[in-house]
Amino acid sequence: MNVSTVPVHTNEADSRQKRRAEILAAASALFAEQGYHKASISGIIERANIARGTFYLYFSSKHAILEAILDEAIQGLRARIRRIDMGRDAPSPRQQLRDNILRVLQYVTSEPALTQLVLEHGLGPDDEVAERVLRFYRHASELIESSLRHGIELGVVRDCDVGVTAAASLGAIRGVVAHLLLGDSEADLEQVTDEVIAFALGGLGFPG
Amino acid sequence: MNVSTVPVHTNEADSRQKRRAEILAAASALFAEQGYHKASISGIIERANIARGTFYLYFSSKHAILEAILDEAIQGLRARIRRIDMGRDAPSPRQQLRDNILRVLQYVTSEPALTQLVLEHGLGPDDEVAERVLRFYRHASELIESSLRHGIELGVVRDCDVGVTAAASLGAIRGVVAHLLLGDSEADLEQVTDEVIAFALGGLGFPG
Amino acid sequence: MNVSTVPVHTNEADSRQKRRAEILAAASALFAEQGYHKASISGIIERANIARGTFYLYFSSKHAILEAILDEAIQGLRARIRRIDMGRDAPSPRQQLRDNILRVLQYVTSEPALTQLVLEHGLGPDDEVAERVLRFYRHASELIESSLRHGIELGVVRDCDVGVTAAASLGAIRGVVAHLLLGDSEADLEQVTDEVIAFALGGLGFPG
Amino acid sequence: MNVSTVPVHTNEADSRQKRRAEILAAASALFAEQGYHKASISGIIERANIARGTFYLYFSSKHAILEAILDEAIQGLRARIRRIDMGRDAPSPRQQLRDNILRVLQYVTSEPALTQLVLEHGLGPDDEVAERVLRFYRHASELIESSLRHGIELGVVRDCDVGVTAAASLGAIRGVVAHLLLGDSEADLEQVTDEVIAFALGGLGFPG
DNA sequence: AATGAATGAGGGTTCATTCAT
DNA sequence: CATGAATGAACCCTCATTCAT
16 A cells, blocks of 8 residues: 555665764764764754754764774775786786875875864774774885885885885875865875875985 | 982972873873773873863863863974084084984984874964964974975975975874884884885985 | 643643752751741742752752742732723723722732742842842833823823822832731722722822 | 969950951951952961961851951941930930031041941842841941931921832942942042032932 | 861763654 | 653862961
8 A cells, every 4th residue: 555666665765774874964064073082962863854863864973983994984085096917918006006095095085074084083992993094004004014015025116124114114105195184275286195105105305 | 428418308399390291191191091081081190090170170170181181292393403514513404303213213202202292282273272283394394395305495306395295294294203103113214214215215215 | 531641741841841940849848947048048948848959950059039929929910900092992091990909909918928938038249149130120110100190191091190109009009919918818809809899999088 | 273363364365366357357358359259267267367267267157257257347337336325415406417427438448447347238139147237237227217207207307218218228228338438549538528418418409 | 286288079061963753 | 753841860160168387
């Protein structure tokens, strides 16, 4: 007797996902604006135009939504970072590195709120939240380390402490990301990428 | 023949300073462990073994003690960073840069709790607290920028976007600092410094 | 045929108003018993049988509920005091004055807690709360003053310093109100009113 | 071997009394300015220029000093109110009443801080503090009542409910006192007294 | 007697979470 | 599913009082 013989399931699931996304968007905007701690459930539900109880139908806690947001951001970043292919037919490692950085910077500037949150967390104390971000950084770091090791083997990267150097490289990118986020004007990402590459590969050019 | 025939008064002031330092230490440790927000006055006074009211005899608020801690850390860092002297009789710029980095890394590893806090703050949204840390980062960034500009003029630094490059450099150091803080083992700071210098000045050594 | 086919909505609003009134009642009683300062939120919520947070769903602060209570009391009093109509068709001024006093005394004895609070406040130093009560007293005083002036013009009131006399008149009523509140037995308000009128209009009857 | 062979006892007692009076003065000024509750021990000792512990050498609690202040005020008032002497050689009752009122008004304006406190208290809830003030009011009220009864017996006062009329009379004076305290300008107390007397004895002059 | 650092009970308020409707 | 009134633990902070010096 139900009027809608259409796949109710899909509709419901769709609308559920949509609602969920709305709440997620409201929360990440608020978190970015006020910081996780200062932001309140009240603020989120007001922005998302939902009732208080509804929030808990989609997320089990305030903490949970932060994790979801960070996961989204991390996933976004991960998807844009690709392991450098040393195969013959692949583009040059430098080109691949450049592409990675450019994609990251593009993502980061297209999602400033998410980025803000990733930047903000992942340094704090051993929190379950920080854990995830930390794991991402560790993942990125390992990616860099393995590339460095590979490069050293191939003789294209000078011999160095890969742990320290990877930390420095990752930090450099983080620094540039923060720089982009703070800057009001829109920067030419291609150019910025080239600067980063130049710095990472050639340093400042100081004479040895 | 005792050097200190100074007034007994010092005792009072000393004990006050001592107590203050104890509270400061308890708070830094707790803030570093749990983060500023999660840490509570209760936790601080328990760790410092003082009564609730006593805390407020030394610091006007929870916020105030964080500021005091951050100020101390920033001051500690600032004191270890010296503008590079380009004079003839000065050590080589590279040597001076190395000294700066080494001093910072030494301080940072000697004060992991303070460092943790500085690392943690200054990224969130406009917090009154973050302000100070941000200002420090900005200060450091400007120092680097001006050095870069100077180096470019002298022809010892290749032409680059000083804003981006300074952000990358500062980020690289922050990255290494975070790396040191997370690492359980004690690293040889001299060696780490050399790695940082090598990375900053010569990059990865990738062939153009 | 039910007069109220009004929306069911009223139920919600009603229950909210009811709850609010309960808290208001609990607070008035406690304030009257212990005084505003000694009374605590804990005491109020215990008496009202609500949780701590619930209180703040209805009143933004302890201060706010006092204001609400005082406003209610003042409004109650104001509503019972009417400017004396000197028109031809109006009852005699004496009758109108009598009605005013009787209504006030009736209200005051029906709301001893509220009265206690109004009596208690408006005398301390410039408190934001006292302000409202003070304004009410000033309003009442001005009403009396203008009546006195009018009476003097008409020759029915002897020439006097209206400021002082109004203060004395208002004080006399306050005194009687306090007297009624302290007295355990229930007084005949009509009789008391007549006494007040007799005193106010004819004094003690002492021979000049 | 004591240098001072003078009655040390007296000196000490004197200085103790002096100190005590200073604290009392500081406290009553502060209480009058800020109200009893808002005023703090810190405020008192700062104003009295004594150490925190010293306060408790002279008064056992914050409450105790309020009691002492109120006692002083009440004593001051009591000393200025004299039972009306109906003896033949005595001045006329009216004159005696006038003298009483004038003395009270003089005292009250000379000690605004104390008066403020008496006015403020004595209406609040059944507090130990209010008790004393209340007792004073009751005392004054009984004095008036007995005078009224006497006057009625003598036929110089019209027959009335002495309880109500005494309350009204006392209230009238309180009202005038408050009026004087609030007024910035200095009033001619003799004139004010005459107004009060005229009101109390003859009322407003309204035609019966 | 005088001091003032230390105390800790108690204050008002917030806010993430729950649950009856 | 959606609601939002209700909850209460936990928060930061104040301040009258104490006591070792």
